[in-house]
Amino acid sequence: MLGWEFPPYFAGGVGTVCHALTQALSKRNVDVTYIMPSGPRNVHADFVNLLVADNMIADGRIKIAKIDSLLGAYEGCDDYRHQYERILRETNGKSGKLYGHNLLAEIERFAEKVKMIVKELGIEFDVIHAHDWTTFPAAVALKKATGKPLLVHVHITEFDKSGGDHADPRIYAIEQMGMQAADRVITVSNLMKNRCVNQYFIDERKVRVVYNAVEFNKLPALPERFEIKAQDKIVLFLGRITLQKGPDYFIEAARKVLDVDPNVKFVMAGSGDMLPRMIERSAAMGIGNKVIFPGFVGREEGDRLYRMADVFVMPSVSEPFGLVPLEAMYQGTPAIISRQSGVSEVLQHALKVDFWDVDDIANKILAALSYSTLHKQLRHEGSIEVQGFNWDSVATEVEQLYHEVGG
Amino acid sequence: MVNICFYFQVHQPERLRNYSVFEIGKANGYFDEKKNDEVMKKVAKKCYLPMNALLLKLIDRHKGKFKVAFSISGTALDQFEKFAPEVLESFKALARTGCVEFLAETYYHSLSFLYNKVEFDRQVEQHSAKIKELFDQTPTVFRNTELIFSNELAMHMQDKGYKAILAEGADHILGWKSPNFLYTSVTAPNIKLLLKNYKLSDDVAFRFSNKGWNEHPLTVDKYSKWINNVNGDGNVVNLFMDYETFGEHQWEDTGIFEFMDHLPDELLKHPDNAFMTPSEVADAFQPVGALDVHNFVSWADLERDVSAWLGNNMQQTAIGELYKLRDAVYATEDNKLIRDWELLTTSDHYYYMCTKWFADGDVHKYFNPYDTPYEGYIAFMNVLNDLTLRIKGGPEETRIQLTEEPSKILVSADQLGGKKRW
Structure with a gap:
């Protein structure tokens, strides 16, 4: 599984979803290796094989001969991360500032790293499951390299973030490329499904709606006097x-x-x-x-x-x-x-x-x-x-889709 | 011999608009005239007109041997007059054949029997007068809204001089007994009960086009055999259903009209078979037993009770508050206000607030003009708040006070100009 974030790092919407989904999948005995581009050293979850690309490389677990020049900008990448976090804080994720050239370069670099990590570590898997456009280039590269089936999970599109009128054509192109290459496109609602079909021209027969759920890890608190x-x-x-x-x-x-x-x-x-x-x-x-x-x-x-x-x-x-x-x-x-x-x-x-x-x-x-x-x-x-919106049923549906694509 | 007794329910409510809180105190019209007009015209075209034409043809073809009964709510009759007068004319034509019986019900298709017997009697009388006026018949057989029935209703209608009541042949009131005989009530021995054969009725009303049903497709031949099987084991097969079954619930392309076109031919091939109207059945047969129905039974949903209208607190609050305003409404002697109040007694408003979707959800949703039952409740309560201000003679302050217990705003009779008649 490829994602851009994972709690507690960038605990945004999609990260939370990835966390809950991998946890629920592991309960169904689905082994998940989750690769994300960067994150703190101590990030860990016992239900998933969590790999942080930058850390793997920095720790020397992965040899990086081929793309030295690109990764020479590693310091810059770190800067980018700080900047990312700062902008995230300031703008709460508004797209314009957040996704600049840096990010596009970062995305391409992540694709290279993912291919290497999978190869070097000899990771075995049956299905590639990628969350949102930032991971699509990596996912498609991996599909090409391994021939494994690909599911792309669309949580949001550039159209939604931009209010529809100012969609960034570069992002749109990456989103569309990922959806086209995928064997199945998972969307979080019919609203998103229609978006993929009508705005990205994706064959609706390969689009499946799987609604999100909520993590209720504790009981609601007792009534409080305000x-x-x-x-x-x-x-x-x-x-x-x-x-x-x-x-x-x-x-x-x-x-x-x-x-x-x-x-x-x-x-x-x-x-x-x-x-x-x-x-x-x-x-x-x-x-x-x-x-x-x-x-x-x-x-x-x-x-x-x-x-x-x-x-x-x-x-x-x-x-x-x-x-x-x-x-x-x-x-x-x-x-x-x-x-x-x-x-x-x-x-x-x-x-x-x-x-x-x-x-x-x-x-x-x-x-x-x-x-x-x-x-x-x-x-x-x-x-x-x-109570009906629980991750166990989401995981069941996702696992079903894994089988559907032959995973 | 087997007698076949068809009764068709014809009803259209006057649906409410999404009356907003900002309209409270403005006494804007409560009802969605546009939507009501649209629905009426649509159903007229798909069901009422073609089906009435077919029935007229069948009556003609069988020279008086084919008969049916209708119960048409007052709100439906009013809307025929307003939006589709040609439908009313076609019902009048059916009435003139002498082969069509019209039954009594509450004018507003209401749950008044459960809330106010005086109001109930008023609405039944109002309805009978309308039937007499339009069709020149005085109903002698009663059917309550959605076939809601109990011992108490049997007693009440016996006192009012009705000869028979239609009710649901629900398993829990019949037990091992067959719906194909006439019964009476333990509390009202003079009243006769005609019970719906829900299996044979629902085969047409609900299952006719259901491809997942193992008897699909339902042919005239097959269905006639099922009815003929009752021969020797019953007097009458009561086929009770919504009239909108024909063309609206079961679309024309399912073949429902052809089915009805040929069914009488096939059934009348058997020399012992006959069609009868409910009052003819009541006159022809004696009850084979007395039923004891303490709790209300209806034809709705799986439960066959009143939970579709009164199953949750919103429904109970809404209807309870409406009836609390009744006396004050009549005391105003304002006919427009009284009429609006009466139209709010229509059971559909409460049906829209039903939250027990999950088993019967499809049926409820199909008929619901609102997205959710909560919207139905909000519109209703906003209307009730407005209506209360009208009783008082308009808002006293510029600021309106939104409340779920509008009756409490009516503090004393003095506010109504000293009218203390209620």
Whole structure:
């Protein structure tokens, strides 16, 4: 399996998915060797043979005669990594800055390294499973070298990240090349499947939808008393504050809700390039004292926010899957989700809205806050429903696909 | 001999719009006229018109030997008048043949029997008056919404002078007994019960086009044999189904119309067979036993109970709050307001809020104009909040207060200008 990240290193969305998926596959006795480009020395997981390409090379476990010149830039690569992390922090992953020439070079280098590592270590495998475009060149090179079947797993495409209009043609080309070369394309929703078929012109017969799941490694915490709730009800947004996540629709809906019920506070957790504008916007609308911006929150804090909130809103403009509402529901908080998200294809016990329909978002927020029977029903049914989103069933489906391609 | 008793249910609800919280206090129209118009015109074209034409042809062809019964809800009749008057005319033509019986039900296809008997009686009377007006018949046989039945209903309808009631031939009320005989109720010995033969009914209504069914395709020949097999072991085969089975649930290309076209020919080849209407069955036969049905039974879902409408708290809250407003609504003597309230009693609104999808999900989803049951509940409760403000005579403050217990806003009769009639 080829990935770009693995927790705790770059614990972003896809990394989390790879972690959970490899763990669940190992429970099904599927041996997974996971190769990623770079990471800390101590990265380790007992359920997967985890190989960090840079470390392998730096430790001398891999001889690098052939591509010395390229790897001469190893220092630069490290710089790149720092830069990557810094930009990731600052922009929360907005594509423009993040994926520059450096990254394209890095991707090609990773492809070379992967081929070498597999050869030098004599790694045996039956199937290549590659996550998102950054690993596609490596995956395709490996397929060519070994003749093994290839599955590419599409978690997001350049179209989703760029809002559709400014897709980077170089990235698009790599994505398309990977999907074309693959024996199967796994997408995380029908939304993504249609994207692959309609925007990348991939034969739909080889595209399979496998929905993501959630890692529930602990029980929801006991009810907690939140001072802020003595007077006000809480509506929560949690995610990157970028165009893709629709934060502006959340603020617009907040104003409409407050027109009807002033005893509501809106928490917009996360960071991103649209954060300053959102702060300005809420102040300009005269609801500055009603909207709270706690900035980026970690998993623990996030879980607390879910529990504190009376309703969670995900107004994403485009969301390949969308794990956050499942996490909110797991903590017993009803979710309002945009129909333009992959998860809305499968989630029954959530309120659904069109992200642009601010009136309807406000309408549903008010209903969830005011109609307690509705709130209880969503809370009860929702917490049962999310249990069904478990990685064991995802691993079963993925393993089935391995067999399908002859692995 | 075997008698075949066809009863077709015709119903269309007046569906609600997605009434928004921001419309509360504005008394905008609650109902989705556009959608209701569209659905009515579509079903008229696919089902009501072609099927009525076929039935008229069959009655004509068999010179009075082919008979059927209908129960048509008041909300469907009103929408025929409004959106598809030609459908109403075709039902009138069927009525004039003398071979079609119209049954009694609640005007609004409601669950009023479970919530308010006074309202129930009003709606049944309102419906009978409409049937008399349109079809020149006074119904003598009753069928409750979705065949909901119990001992209590049997008693009630006996007191009202009805001769028979239609009910589901559910296993749990029949046990080893056959649905192909007439029964009575332990609490109402004068009432006769016609029980749906759910197997033979559902063979047509649900399984007709199901390619996974081992009897598929269902031919006239095969089906007639199954019915003839009842000969000697029953008086009547009650085939009760939604009228929309023909052309809407089972599309025209499944061959359902050809099937119905030839079925009477085949069945009437047997000299002992006859078609009868429910009141004829009630007059012709005596009950072979008395049924004791303490809990409500219906024809819905696998459970055959009322859980499709009242199975969760949202459904119970919504309907409970609606009925709490009843007396205050009538006290306003505002006919438009009363009519809106009545239309909210229609059972479909609660059916849309059903969350027990997983076993019966397909059927529920097919008929549901909302994405999720929660949306149905939100629209309904927003409407109820608006309706409450209308009872009060409009919002007193500019700010509306959204509540799940709108009845509590009606503090005293003084707010209604001293009208204390309820």
